[in-house]
Every structure is written in C-alpha cells, then in structure tokens.
Amino acid sequence: MARIEDFIDMLSDLSRFGSNIEVVERGSTSGIGPEAARLVVRLxxxxxxxxxxxxxxxxxxxxxxxxxSRKPRAGERHCRGRDLSDGPLNRRTWHQILASIVSFEMVSLSKEARTLDAGPAAPTESIRLFADAPGASVRLPAGGVADILG
Structure with a gap:
C-alpha cells in the first residue's frame, strides 16, 4: 500500500539543500475513499x-x-507546459519523474559544439539507468552519445 509519508521520504532527497519545495496542498481527497490523502508540491x-x-x-x-515554463514566450500570454511521467505511488515512478525533469531541463547543443573534436575517445563508456532495474547499464559506442545521435 502506497502512503503519502513514503513520498515525503522520497522528497527529502531534494530538500537537503534548503527550503526549495513549496507545499501547495496537503489533506484528504474527497470522492476516493475515507483513507485517501493528497499532497501537491512544486519545485x-x-x-x-x-x-x-x-x-x-x-x-x-x-x-x-x-x-x-515560468514565463511566456515572446508574443504569447500563456506559459507552455506538458505532462511528465506518472504512475503508481512508488520509488520507480519517482525516479521516472526525476528523469523527466532532468530531460525537460536539458538544452540542445549547438551544431558547433556537437562537431568539436574533444580528443581521443575512450574505448567504451558505461552509464547506469536509474529508472530501470537495479544494476542495469547500457554500453555506449566509443564516441559516446554523439555516435548514437548522429
């Protein structure tokens, strides 16, 4: 059984650097059942x-x-947004949400930066995919992610 307290424990990993989490709503949820609880936070x-x-x-x-977005694009009055990961209240879904947030924050490299020669490439690199099963990893080609993206 998933509990709000478990989610608060997961949030504690993010809050160790200060008060960077805004609690928007905390309480019961009507219509679901007497033991239902709801927590809404913003980062x-x-x-x-x-x-x-x-x-x-x-x-x-x-x-x-x-x-x-926290501010609208030029010429628009609304802030753009999108749904990110969701699922059951568990640690796996939490990791998927964190990965979605990191992906949302990443920016594209300029063409110039993608073509720069960074020196000799390592033979292979290994990255850990924290959203998959514990210990899972992927082997990348010698050129790393750049070879995959073309």
Whole structure:
C-alpha cells in the first residue's frame, strides 16, 4: 500500500539543500475513499516550474508531474507546459519523474559544439539507468552519445 509519508521520504532527497519545495496542498481527497490523502508540491528552476501530485488511496496510489515554463514566450500570454511521467505511488515512478525533469531541463547543443573534436575517445563508456532495474547499464559506442545521435 502506497502512503503519502513514503513520498515525503522520497522528497527529502531534494530538500537537503534548503527550503526549495513549496507545499501547495496537503489533506484528504474527497470522492476516493475515507483513507485517501493528497499532497501537491512544486519545485522551481530558473526557467521552469514542476507540480507533483501524490495521492494515497489505500491501494497503489498515484504519483504524477507536470512541467511548465515560468514565463511566456515572446508574443504569447500563456506559459507552455506538458505532462511528465506518472504512475503508481512508488520509488520507480519517482525516479521516472526525476528523469523527466532532468530531460525537460536539458538544452540542445549547438551544431558547433556537437562537431568539436574533444580528443581521443575512450574505448567504451558505461552509464547506469536509474529508472530501470537495479544494476542495469547500457554500453555506449566509443564516441559516446554523439555516435548514437548522429
């Protein structure tokens, strides 16, 4: 059974650097059941806001995230956003949300930066995929991610 307290424990990994988590809503959720609880938090970066909703319903629960820009693009009045990962209230979904946030924050390299010769490439590199099973890894070609992306 998933509990809001488990999600708060997962959030503690992010809050060790100060008060960077805004609690928007905490309480019960009507319509789901008497033991249902809901927690809504927001995380901020320089350019984006992430709203994470955790619902404990006595079963597997729900954990979901939405990302949106903190300011509109030129000529627009609304802030763009999108749904990120969601699923049952558990650590795997939490890791998927964290990976979605990192992906949302990443920016594209310029063509110039992609073509720079960084020196001799290592024979192979290994990266750990934390959203997959514990200990899972992927072998990259000698050129790393650049060879995969072309």
């Amino acid at each position: 901020y970066t320089d350019t984006n806001r992430y709203q994470i909703v955790a619902i404990s319903d006595g079963r597997e629960g729900y954990l979901g995230c939405q990302g949106s």
